[in-house]
Amino acid sequence: MSQDLSYIRTVLFRNSTFEIVECRWNSKSVSAMHSHGHSQCCVLVQEGLFKDTQVKDGQKTVSERGPNDSIVTPMNATHEIRCLSDVGRTIHVYSPPLAQKTDSPNFATPTQSSLLSDPDLSLNTESPSFESLSRALEAIRAKSISTDSPLFMNQLFSGVRPESLLSDAVLSASKTTMATLEASPVFSAIEVLVVKELGKVSGWDFESVEGLSVPGGSAANFMACARQALDASAKELGNQSKTFAVFVSNEAHYSFLKACAVLGLGTNSVVRVACNEQGEMLPDALELAIEAACEEGRTPLLVCATAGTTVLGAFDPITEISKICQAQNLWHHVDAAWGGPVLFSKTHRHLMNGIERADSMTFDAHKLLGASLSSSFFVTRHKKILLAANDVFDGGYLFHSDSDIDRGRLSWQCGRRADALSFWALIKGQGTQGLGDHVDRLMRLKDDVARWVKDQPRLTLIATPQFLNICVRVTPPKGQEAQASQWSKIVRDRLRDSNLAFVNFSTNSQGSFLRLILAHQDIELVHVQNLLLAALQES
Numbered sequence: 001m002s003q004d005l006s007y008i009r010t011v012l013f014r015n016s017t018f019e020i021v022e023c024r025w026n027s028k029s030v031s032a033m034h035s036h037g038h039s040q041c042c043v044l045v046q047e048g049l050f051k052d053t054q055v056k057d058g059q060k061t062v063s064e065r066g067p068n069d070s071i072v073t074p075m076n077a078t079h080e081i082r083c084l085s086d087v088g089r090t091i092h093v094y095s096p097p098l099a100q101k102t103d104s105p106n107f108a109t110p111t112q113s114s115l116l117s118d119p120d121l122s123l124n125t126e127s128p129s130f131e132s133l134s135r136a137l138e139a140i141r142a143k144s145i146s147t148d149s150p151l152f153m154n155q156l157f158s159g160v161r162p163e164s165l166l167s168d169a170v171l172s173a174s175k176t177t178m179a180t181l182e183a184s185p186v187f188s189a190i191e192v193l194v195v196k197e198l199g200k201v202s203g204w205d206f207e208s209v210e211g212l213s214v215p216g217g218s219a220a221n222f223m224a225c226a227r228q229a230l231d232a233s234a235k236e237l238g239n240q241s242k243t244f245a246v247f248v249s250n251e252a253h254y255s256f257l258k259a260c261a262v263l264g265l266g267t268n269s270v271v272r273v274a275c276n277e278q279g280e281m282l283p284d285a286l287e288l289a290i291e292a293a294c295e296e297g298r299t300p301l302l303v304c305a306t307a308g309t310t311v312l313g314a315f316d317p318i319t320e321i322s323k324i325c326q327a328q329n330l331w332h333h334v335d336a337a338w339g340g341p342v343l344f345s346k347t348h349r350h351l352m353n354g355i356e357r358a359d360s361m362t363f364d365a366h367k368l369l370g371a372s373l374s375s376s377f378f379v380t381r382h383k384k385i386l387l388a389a390n391d392v393f394d395g396g397y398l399f400h401s402d403s404d405i406d407r408g409r410l411s412w413q414c415g416r417r418a419d420a421l422s423f424w425a426l427i428k429g430q431g432t433q434g435l436g437d438h439v440d441r442l443m444r445l446k447d448d449v450a451r452w453v454k455d456q457p458r459l460t461l462i463a464t465p466q467f468l469n470i471c472v473r474v475t476p477p478k479g480q481e482a483q484a485s486q487w488s489k490i491v492r493d494r495l496r497d498s499n500l501a502f503v504n505f506s507t508n509s510q511g512s513f514l515r516l517i518l519a520h521q522d523i524e525l526v527h528v529q530n531l532l533l534a535a536l537q538e539s
């Protein structure tokens with residue numbers, strides 16, 4: 001809040017998650033019109049009468065608030081509080097704290113050797129105490145990369161929503177494991193509700209939908225590679241004499257390679273299918289690849305379509321792929337770790353048309369939707385398959401309920417965090433409409449960015465962005481042409497080292513290009529323009 005001398009502002013408490021501030025107001029004192037950036041502000045009126053004027057998306061709302069009333073200012077709104085009484089007292093809770101406002105983010109990556117000898121991190125504490133721990137935690141927060149800044153566009157997530165921060169505190173305080181219903185009745189129900197919601201937006205039969213939170217999208221893809229649907233005996237007998245084939249596009253995530261390595265199928269099981277220029281899998285190429293694998297004596301295990309590829313943000317044609325899978329009786333998984341949130345958008349849901357025919361899906365709420373990490377799900381429309389694949393008819397010491405009620409039986413994990421809560425909190429706090437609005441806003445921004453980039457002579461889009469991955473090549477200035485193939489990487493390092501922005505880079509046959517991810521709830525065109533203008537500077 002801006003400093004207005006007619007009220008007195010005292011910070012009562014601040015940690016890396018919350019900041020609590022008391023304000024004492026005199027008659028007619030008024031805050032300047034202000035916003036809290038990406039911090040959510042909740043004000044409790046303790047004494048006095050106040051007029052709150054808020055402006056969000058051009059809409060103005062005015063309300064009067066008295067003792068015990070609260071004023072909640074959503075992110076991206078501006079507001080002004082005016083005291084109408086002789087004296088007033090308010091308590092403000094900001095999450096994350098205003099002190100962390102991302103005006104000057106920290107993108108410097110310290111060396112591991114400096115951190116290993118950093119006294120704030122050292123476990124050789126001479127006088128251990130809660131206070132010294134608190135100070136060390138503050139230092140850790142300050143030294144960490146500002147992934148909560150809109151200028152953090154390096155990975156497929158940026159920032160965490162306050163709803164999830166709040167629910168994380170509840171989750172840690174309620175410490176439990178998802179293994180049994182008796183130890184986690186509430187979180188078991190919450191997981192079922194969240195999974196059913198994902199099934200609903202996918203157009204799957206409500207009764208049959210089953211799923212679990214898993215520790216990341218890679219783990220969800222790993223579950224898709226289980227052999228249960230194809231051959232129930234594989235659970236006891238392993239691969240026997242079979243050599244499996246797992247079909248993914250050339251642009252699919254590397255987690256399929258890891259899954260096949262860990263599951264003992266071998267990374268050679270992964271068959272990469274060709275894509276078009278936009279990075280979408282070619283259904284004809286898939287059919288040929290399946291045919292070739294069968295001729296080689298391999299057993300096709302599953303086909304995975306990606307909804308939102310990691311680099312280009314492409315959506316594979318799910319309907320065409322599912323027709324091929326149905327004709328060949330193949331399990332059809334959709335890796336929607338990144339693009340899945342389009343399911344909540346009325347305007348962009350068509351990108352995942354055909355999902356209703358797929359057998360299972362990977363969905364990450366911690367990427368585009370801003371849930372805390374990790375909030376990932378494996379969901380399927382085949383109710384009994386998780387139990388069949390993962391129950392080992394052991395653990396009588398633990399599982400005392402009916403088999404499919406103890407959720408530990410559906411999972412390969414025993415101790416499991418109730419990660420569904422973070423996504424549940426987002427849905428509860430914003431509604432599914434709010435999730436869709438977030439996608440819609442970023443998709444409009446993506447169009448604005450693409451239009452602007454096309455007008456910049458030294459910037460070239462690698463492909464017209466279909467989703468929220470902006471892949472752009474920076475042509476070096478005159479005199480630096482020799483470094484053309486590396487130029488985007490050079491520029492990326494420069495942006496990061498000067499704390500201007502943290503973007504990623506990738507390479508194709510013509511060299512390196514920048515990849516900017518639009519995911520943050522507060523990211524605006526001006527953020528992208530400023531960083532790309534800085535990227536165009538000569539040195």
Ligand SMILES: Cc1ncc(COP(=O)(O)O)c(C=O)c1O
Binds near residue numbers: 253255309
């Ligand atoms: C398409 C896709 N699938 C899966 C994953 C893995 O997700 P996670 O990082 O949650 O393990 C990623 C990560 O970027 C991804 O891009």
